[in-house]
Amino acid sequence: VVVGQGYHERAGEAHAEIHAIEAAGPATHGATLYCTLEPCSHFGRTGPCVHRIVTAGIVRVVASVRDPNPVVSGRGFEYLRAHGVRVEIGVGAEQATRLNRPYLTFVSHQRPFVIMKAAISQDGYVAAAAGARTRLTSDESLRHAHIVRAEVDGIGVGSTTVLVDDPELTVRGVHRVRPLTRVIFDRRLRTRASARVLSTLSQGPVIILTSAQAMANSPDQVDALRHVGATVQAMESADVTAALRWLGSEQMMSLVLEGGPTLQSAAWQAGVVDCVHLYVAPLKLGSAGVKWLPTGILSTLVETREEQLGTDRFTEGYVHRTY
Missing domain, CATH: 3.40.140.10 (Cytidine Deaminase, domain 2)
Structure with a gap:
């Protein structure tokens, strides 16, 4: 009983x-x-x-x-x-x-458990052209992505994603127990104080990880970002692993890395991706598009599963870890 x-x-x-x-x-x-x-x-x-x-x-x-x-x-x-x-x-x-994967990763590696999430076309592109905002996936995939957002401590994106897509990076249509931390990996400090994500601070903090050199070169921009409520933090190294360990020191246990391909490629090459969420839409964008990582990485994952979400094919897989 x-x-x-x-x-x-x-x-x-x-x-x-x-x-x-x-x-x-x-x-x-x-x-x-x-x-x-x-x-x-x-x-x-x-x-x-x-x-x-x-x-x-x-x-x-x-x-x-x-x-x-x-x-x-x-x-x-x-x-x-x-x-x-x-x-x-x-x-x-x-x-x-x-x-307990997130906790075990956090304790063993002193960084968050990282889910790399991407939405791509059948031919492996994330956007129709460089600088173009492109929606690829179905409403069902979008809802699934928001369910995942509701379960993690933070969302991470690169500065190009903020500049091109100008996302809010919030949780919509799903209940979330605690505030969601948004992390912008922005080595050159290109994020504007007018970015939409900075208008949503009531839903959770925004942390901009940049370089000491960029902060020294743009003191007015640092002041403007901090004035609207962002945390601007200098990283000693441009290495994504160092940034993730800093987030770990701030007690972040899990992070969805949502883009773009440059940041995700750096994370994959550094060996700090723990799980992959891939949404594949039933369309092709052609060679003028922005390419995602080689889809062959999926063959290196373990415990993979597939699911149909509306018109899209969703794949989840894990990187083998020992704790």
Whole structure:
């Protein structure tokens, strides 16, 4: 009989174990707790889950995987065993690893879990011509993309995407629990203070990652961007990996990298893409278009799946990782 369930709703708030214990009430005495990840044993932004497990009278914990976080790894299980709780590890480990990919990537690589998302034509183009705003995919694909946006911590785009498409980078038609951080990778600081994304700060912060040289060359633009509410941050390196690690230091655990091809190619070459979402529309744009990455990258992915979304073919696949 299931007496209580819970999940971790957002960073800094109660973990899944605490929600499950509170939902169960006095029925926790003599109960078994099932969890996908080792219960925490340290004081972070929340208290240790293992203390609540013991005081709740739980006698057995079945956990799928150890927490790779060095401040936790193994210590949670040790505490439980020291206080008379039976511990079993490894049940459903494969499924739990899939479920916890963002967290495991964040802890193991000190950066967000990166989903590279692209909408392309059948012949592999993202736009009809350079500088042309081109909508390719169906309403069903658009809704799916917004569902994904609603589940991640941030969206990342390059400055060319902001200049050409002038997107809002918001979540539409789907409920989102917390604000969505928008990240603009803009080494030359080309983003204008009038960009539409900067008119949507009520829906989440906007971070512009640029170079110290660009900031020194354009102090008035920096002031204008900050005046409308953007965070302008200088990166020591133009390397996308360094930028992602900075985002990791800001506690961003997951990011959808939505474009354009230059930024996505740099991320792929740097080995920091963890998942690919590809929407293929049933049309051709011809050789004058803007080419996406070689679609052969799909053959390197694991656990791929395909789905029909309206008139489009959607493919999801993962880069093999060890944690």
